Amino acid sequence: MSPFNSNDTGSVSVSVSVSETATLYIHLTMSQSEKEEAVAAAPLSVPFPPETTPAPQPVFLPGMSHAAETPTPSPVPAPAPSAIPIRPKADTDTETAADNSSSSSSSPSASTVDLPRLRLHIQDVAHPGSSVFLSSVNAATVLRDSIDAIHTHLYTDPLSSSTSSSSLSPPPTRSVTLILRDMDGVAYTTGVDLDPEHHKEIHFSLRYISSVAPPSSSRQSAEIRGVLLHELVHCYQWNGRGRAPGGLIEGVADWVRLRCDLAPPHWRRDQVPAKWDVGYQGTAYFLEYLEKRFGEGIVRRLNEKLREEAYDEKTFWTELVGGSVEQLFEDYKKTLVKGA
Structure with missing residues (x-):
């Protein structure tokens, strides 16, 4: 159908198809000259293919920059964005204070160290391990408290009266990304390829998290916190x-976990390890023995010495404790046999 139907009286009817069951008619009255101009200017009618719905025209278009053009007689103004409400300053200050108070009450103490950027990435939120993790711990709190504990045990002098961190220098870690994903094993820590010194990733197995005993045994939260603390020590x-x-690196990580009362039930203090650097809890209990024998802070000094120089076993231990590590290990094993 032609979009215009005219009669002798100078009136024109415009037919616009709305749907298959309804037609909208608009009746216009104009002079004969206007009619001829309108008919000449009318676009050709292009029928839509069968069972095709015409694309609806948008109510408005977002404003954007254009090149300078000759203004039209009646320009259509661009839609103005909605104003962003500004909260009263008093309310903001009150809520901020409340948030700070809430944060302080949820943790034994506020963080005393500069925290890195902390990120959480869950690869499969539908995995059973994801539900266990999210329902067992607050990721932000656990990461913050773990970093505070690491600084307390590895970078704060226990004999110092100061409550602030010591002048000892931890590695320059700027960000830690915790990645929860389905994989074998428990967890591991690695550096980001582009900048491994400053940016770290902790990969934590969702499969392992889902295998931990249910909450009735109070194991899920403690195990998650213990594993995260161990991996953060590596950062x-x-x-x-x-x-x-x-084995020494892994032993230091488990020693910090031991110091924070996050040792799992299967750890055995009286089990005699095959060698001093067997790693994990075997070396952790040996380091704890050194703390008791040489005084609090020996592991902190050990870690600082590992920062200052390349490791050479004989020189390292002689300078640290005045003797060989093998002799210290033999003395340690005797205490286990005696049940001391």
Whole structure:
């Protein structure tokens, strides 16, 4: 159908198809000259294919910049954005104070160290392990408290009366990303390829998290916090310029976990390890023995020495405790046999 139907009286009817069941008619009255101009200017009618719905025209278009053009007689103004409400300053201050108070009450003490940027990435939120993690711990609180504990045990002099962190220097970690994903094992820590010194990733197995005993045994929260603390130590410990034994590195991480009362039930203090740097809890209990024998802070000094120089076993332990680590380990094993 032609979009215009005229009659002798100079009136024109415009037919616009709205749907298959309704037609909208608009009746216009104009002079004969206006009619001829309108008919000449009318666009050709392009029928839509069968069972095709015409695309609706938007009510308005977002404002954007254009090149300078000759203004039209009746320009259509661009829609103005809604004003963003500004909260009263008094209310903001009150709520901020309340938030700070709430944060303080949820933690034994406020963070005394500069925290890195902390990120959480869950690869499969529908995984059972994701539900266990999110329902067992507050990720932000656990990460913050763990970093505080690491600084307390590795970078604060226990003999100092100051409550602030000591002048000892932790590694320059700027960000830590916790990635929860389905994988074998428990967890591991790595550096980001583009900048491994400053940015770290902790990969935590959702499969392992879902295998931990249910909340009735109080194990899920403690195990998650213990694993995260262990992995965060790897973000904040020194390694003798890459030459320290892997067992010593893992032992220091588990020693901090032991110090924070997050040792799991299967750890055995009376179990005699095969060697001093067997790693994990075996080395952690040996380091705890050194703390008792040589005084609080020996592991802190060990970590600082690993920052200052490349690791050489004989020189390292002689300078640290005045003897060989093998002799210290033999003395330690005797205490286990005697049940001391």
